[in-house]
Amino acid sequence: MKLNTPRTRALGMHLVLMLVTCLLASRVLVAHLAAPSVSSPTEAATPWGGDYFPNTLLTDQNGRQVRFFDDLIKDKVVVINFIFTSCSDSCPLETECLDGR
Numbered sequence: 001m002k003l004n005t006p007r008t009r010a011l012g013m014h015l016v017l018m019l020v021t022c023l024l025a026s027r028v029l030v031a032h033l034a035a036p037s038v039s040s041p042t043e044a045a046t047p048w049g050g051d052y053f054p055n056t057l058l059t060d061q062n063g064r065q066v067r068f069f070d071d072l073i074k075d076k077v078v079v080i081n082f083i084f085t086s087c088s089d090s091c092p093l094e095t096e097c098l099d100g101r
Helices: 006-034 068-073 091-097
Strands: 057-059 065-067
Touching: 057 068, 065 068
Parallel strands: none
Antiparallel strands: 057 065
16 A cells, blocks of 8 residues: 555645644634633633734735734634645635535
8 A cells, every 4th residue: 555645645635634723723713712711802701813813915816915913803803724735635615615605
């Protein structure tokens, strides 16, 4: 049995992605459980405010300059996906499913 095939590499990348996702989810859960309950929906009601995420200046696919926190994720539900450009197995299909249509 060959251990260094494209399929096993893709499986390894998916396992790493799952591990990172689980670690991030556990951090979110712990932060959510540790956060004090606030009755008004303010930035203080979430541990993921402007001090948690960097407000880095980015360039989007249309060439516009945007701030990571202020323009892209503030007051929104966000899904972040890691796309492996060298994956030819299931990654293209998974990426296509992100389109949402």
